[in-house]
Amino acid sequence: MSQPFRLPAGGHVDRAQNLAFTFDGKPFTGHPGDTLASALLANGVRLVGRSFKLHRPRGIFSAGPEEPNALAEMRDGARREPNTRMTQIELHDGLVAASQNRWPSLRWDLLSLNSLIAPVLSAGFYYKTFMWPAGFWEKVYEPLIRRSAGLGRASGQNDPDFYETMQAHCDVLIIGAGPAGLAAARVAGASGQRVMLCEQDSILGASLLGQDEAWRTATLAALAAMPNVTLLPRTNVFGAYDANVVGALERVTDHMLASPAHTPRQRYWTIRAGKIIHATGAHERFIAFPDNDRPGVMLAGSAAAYVRRFGVKAGRRAMLFANNDAAFEDFFTLQDAGIGIAGIVDPRTDSAGAEAARARGITVWADSQVIGTAGTLALQGARVARRGSSGTDTLVAADLLCVSGGINPAVQLASQSRTPVEWNERLQSWVPGTPILPQFAAGSVNAVTGIAAAAADGARAGAAATGGDAAISLPTGAVADATVLPFWEVSVKGKSFVDIQDDVTADDIRLAAREGYKHIEHAKRYTTHTMGTDQGKSGGLIGAAVLAAARGERVQDIGMPTFRPFTQPVTWGAIAGPNIGKHFEPTRLTALHDWHVRRGAEFMDTGAWVRPGLYPAPADSDAWDTVLREARAVRRSVGICDVSTLGKIDVQGKDAAVFLDRLYTNTFSTLPIGRARYGLMLREDGIIFDDGTTSRLAEDHFFVTTTTANAGPVMQHMEFYLQTVWPDLDVTLASVTDQWAAMSIAGPNARATIQKVVEGLDLSNEAFPFMAVGDATVKGCPVRVFRISFSGEMAYEIATPAGFAETVWQAVIDAGEAFRIEPYGLEALGLLRIEKGHVAGSELNGTTTASDLGLGKMIKKRGDFVGRALASRPGLTDPGRPHLVGIRSVSRGEQIRAGSHLVETGTTLSLGWITGVTRAVELDGWIGLALLEGGEARKGTRMTATSPLHGESVEVEILSPHFVDPENARVRV
Amino acid sequence: MIRIDCPWCGMRDEAEFTYRGDATVTRPGANAPEEAFHDFVYARKNPRGWHVEWWYHSSGCRQYLKVVRHTMTHEVRTVARATETPEVPSE
Structure with a gap:
């Protein structure tokens, strides 16, 4: 099958091999080295999805993780994965992908009618439109929203792949493998320190690709020869946490049809770095103008990347709308590749870029702007007008409109590391300031643009981090000035998107401001601006600029929403790692487990x-x-x-008895050797913590048992008091459970x-x-x-x-x-x-006191112990508190339920609740235990046990909780 | 993730520890009034800045450690043994 938009040569694709794939069921071919996006563009596919809310037709907008539009459901069956960026999916033979958000088909999406009712779907529409009538929410609104909005569909089946969790340490972590990152790695690696280099892309080099391949190849070879350097391609650092700990996701086999045996699909890395060098580069931003979401509108740098890296023409006739010379340079790449050129729209009155363009025979409309686009499912042209003039505009025919409003340095990870961001006038964007942690920034994230300058900055950072020598050979390539004219929005009527993925327009931001959501964090949440999978990498700052204008302030004065993990989506499978099913938590088996199995026991967790x-x-x-x-x-x-x-703790030492006296409400120093005693332990606030028997094995040796559930917490509690409150006591503890x-x-x-x-x-x-x-x-x-x-x-x-x-x-x-x-x-x-x-766990529930459970006589009158002082507070000694009682159904066969409430017959006021029930063997029928207000005084009366959940009410007798042998004679025979 | 340099075990991840709370409060003596115990259990300063906290090395040496941590930045300045009095920066 032909690829009409594939260039005859150039790029990192292997034209000798064809890979077959399907998109929305239709077969296509591409080459190794392609992404799904580049392969679709090579085949002339322009329409790849519908937007989230308004179902507007959308095309490929970028060439990387900042992609707002081209989201696909990858693979099918149990391996289906929604919301993957086509710009990041490496093409492989047999790849199956489908577009999202269209019904019934991509070209004929009935829900695009949403565009007609768009006024209802404005900022805050969730809060306004769907509030009334209340009963409509579950039955009408929610199903409607679920059908019309929402991104892709999860498979709903168990994931057949497995995921690994990796732990790593290094001296220097370098994030990003563009010119700056590679130069930093080269210098840091030469120092002999342990270096890790993470790059989210499948191949290393970033802007070097198709520019200085020789330097890139030589540097990669040098790094590969250094045993102390670990290169991790396909690995996105998604979050920076305290103390230079970062999380990263390695896509191990996402570029294959299925994982080979014993190979995980993805690895979740936790990396502890001595120093971090941020070489994360920058994301190009666009400009808000009416219908700037039309398929065929693309970031200028991305259109150049499709030429340089993939040998793909993103269109037949291109025009550029840009406020900076660096974008002009990218645009010239398109001209050099043979793409037809319609001209350049430049809001600046004069620029070096415009001069260079005219020298290349390119029409430049200076002091001009794009005020709209033409076409429906694909771009047919753009309307150009002089800035400030109302009236005449020119429709320029083009099927590719490259846009650049400057670059946003990728400060996300630096900012997550608490490095304050600073405003850079030249770029009109945020850059990392002075870091708090041992970190560095290099290259375009550090506002150092141009390939050679960025690499030199990377070498400097590598040397600063390791004390190495920064003098290395530098690459050549783009040098154009990234300085921008501050220009965010074309102020004419229309749908000018600031967040293309979330369908947020400049008007939505202004509406939020008018309605009081003026703080950047409020405006974000009210409009959902920057809340998509792309996290506003391209458009976030544009929305902030529109908000600033609405507030009459400068964009640098209103700040940015806090950057948080994750910089790119991370799958649940990777987060869970191997901790699934039986491996979610350890299983503890008793030494007798095998016997129970042989005996046919039914087990409980x-x-x-x-x-x-x-x-x-x-x-x-x-x-x-x-x-x-x-x-x-x-x-x-x-x-x-x-x-x-049952928890078992061995307590030994000269002061063991004193220690236990201070921990328990009763006394153990008087316990004779060879005897056991039931003990009650309080929390310091006077509430019961745990109970169990303690035996004295020798003068200085006790054996404490705890409840099963509290074995760990009691040990921790004992350690706390021993180590921090009474460290002078000569006592040693060992858990022997x-x-x-x-x-x-x-x-x-x-x-x-x-x-x-x-x-x-x-x-x-x-x-x-x-x-x-x-x-x-x-x-x-x-x-x-x-x-x-x-x-x-x-x-x-x-x-x-x-x-x-x-x-x-x-x-x-x-x-x-x-x-x-x-x-x-x-x-x-x-x-x-x-x-x-x-009593057991249902009664020792963290709210009950000793007297609530009839254990008041276990509280010793003399001597200090944990909980003594606060147990005597009025609220804990109030006789009206719920008290432990026994209950029995009056009609013996009638079942009572745990959790039922006890009410005076004929009333609905709960006076207590049932903590446990059972059929009895000592007597007939159902019995239970309950905590009942004024329980002592109610013994002998009848009440109703009611469970509104089950629609049941049962008449019960209130009794002593001791149904069997209340004198405790049997245990003594 | 906070990293804690346990004086017994060396530098370890936060995940090995269990937070126990304010280490600046001390349990009142046996004959102290109820109010003193009330303050010991409930009254906390919740400072913005440097704080001394108990961290229990539950997946390690089982020792309670006094960790001097900045509550805004999570920076750990000093990790001391339970019986030591670590220096707390003024800001």
Whole structure:
């Protein structure tokens, strides 16, 4: 297939090879080295998309990441990626791309009628048009907006590719590989320091491409020979953070049809740099004039890049509208390539550029401006008029209108590094000022323009960063003056866009100013100016200039919106990296996990832990059958539960007892060796933090357990007080949660069971009473036995070093065979604790006090401890606070729900809520725990538990939370 | 991302640490009045400028560190051990 706009020679494309691709289903060919944009231009495709809001026809506007219009949906199926810039997509064989924002087709877009109702879609239209009537939002407005606006479509499927996360350190990071960046790398690399050079483009060189290829090639060869220099092409630094840390996205295989095996699609780099050299270059800006978005209007430097780099003519007959000589030089490249020249429109009265142009036989309309464009789906011409005159204008025929309003140095990353920006009169733009971090700027970002001058500036920066020698050979190429006449907008009636991607016009900015959104940050948000994928790289400053004029101020006095990451879009896949699915967070398995799997347990996630929820048996008809069977085994005979996930902290040292006395509401210094005690820990504000049992193993050695959820936070809390508040205490802490497996054996036959296997410890009630602790062995494995109970039954906890877990567990199971021992899971554990009225996470919820939960007597009267002072505040001791109570449905079979509110029957005022419910085994029907205002006084009364979410109301009795053995006799037999 | 030069482990990323808060407040003595504890728990200066903060090296040595950080610029000037009193720049 022919490429009518391809030049016969020149550029970084390999004309010997053809690559086949489709755009909107239509087949085309291009060459290796092309971007999708250059290949489409070579094929004469001018219309590539519709605009975001107004659905106006749009063409390729630039040759880089600043592209506002040419956004494509790349690939299809699960690999479809919306909003990719055609100017950055490297062409490859079999590439599939589609235009966006058109329905039903690109040429016949019905929604371009939006242009006719454009007055309604003005600045702030979201806030105005769609406010009323309220009910219309979900049913009418939102679907309408979703159909008509919005960019491309996500695939909706799982991403089949994988992404890597990279960590890197270097002495000098150079961002950008144009003349300045390459020269800086050459100098910095020669110093021997570790240098990284990131370039967002696929090939290094930027403006050197098609200009000084010899210097570029020699420099790249020199850099490739330096082992201390890492070159990262296709890598965009998207954000600069504190302390010279930057994030970068490397597009590893985006230029291939599919990733080769074991190769990621993209890499997400975190780079910690000693010094940073910003050689980020500049983005050309356009000029606001009516219909400046017509397909065929293009940045002047980009039109030149298509010639120099891709050997592509962006049109047949070109004209230029520019306020600076550098753009003239780019335009001459078009003439030299054989593109027809219609002339140059220059708002300046006189310039060196105009003189040079006339010498080349080019018509120059000086002191003139473009006041409009002609054509519908493609540019047919531009209307030229003298500045200041109203009336006569000339329609000049052209299919390519190159525009340049000057350049905007790419200060984004420098500004994100907190380098203040300064106004540059010559460029009429912002440049980096004095950096705060160890950073440098070089080349056009530093207002040093022209290839040789930029390279010299890069060498200077490389030397400044490393102490190296800046004397290197310099490239040759464009030298033209980038000085501009301040000229932002052609002030005539019409749609003059300042943000082409977001369909923001100069009038929209003025409207925002009139309506009070005068601050640059407010105007930005009100109009969506600079909020697209291009982040206003080309037009941002133009909108600011229009706003400044509306305010009667200078553009440099109103500032710019804060630059934030990301400078270019970054995919979610790259951000997530390998942390997806099961790898999103670590999975913690207990030492007994394999046994649970073999036993057919159903597992539940509790934080990172995976714990058995229940152990279904073939005869069980539903989960309740299983849970009730397991819980009954505990109440009537014996059960065994893996409690290894409880936090365990080993506390040792001369002052261990004093330390625990200060951390807990109760006293541990009086605890005898070989005994355990239930402890309650408050936060400093008086609210309960955690609970658990603590055992004294020796005078100076305690073993603390915490709840599963708070294992980490309690350890951190203890470390804080030990290290920062009482550093004089002689105490050492070690988290031993994973080192010890633990199992609870509970039920009337618990002792009879473990007596068969525990050796070296007299387990009789007299010798080993409730809350006793002792060392023993099971099958030769060392164990610690604790006589503590969560279920309310006689119970023992056996802890053993994790490696012995299964041996000990199996020994106990075998010993319990005669009593039909059942393993029980989290569900049965929850049932048993609710029956017993033991509090857990739903009650220790960060809002409850000791007295709220009936634990007030655990607060010691003497001595300081964390939380003591503030726990006595009136708000925390108010008797009207919600208090822990038990509840039971009056009609026994009636289910109650956790989360239901408790109200006086016949009223709707919530007096409390239900924290946990279960079917009971000790008594019939449903029971639960609740936090209820004035709960103590309401015991024995009836209330309504209501769940408006489910439309349910259940009559319940208010009872003591201790449904089972309130005297606590069973644990002591 | 802030980089913290842990006196025990060397220069590390912020991601290894857990922020604990103001290190300029000290826990009142055992017999101090409720108001003193109120201030200890709730009253904070929230300065614009240099500040001393507790950072816990939770993914490292498990030590609490006193970090002298600028709240506007995030610059870290000094990283001291828990028992040390680091110098705080006047501005």
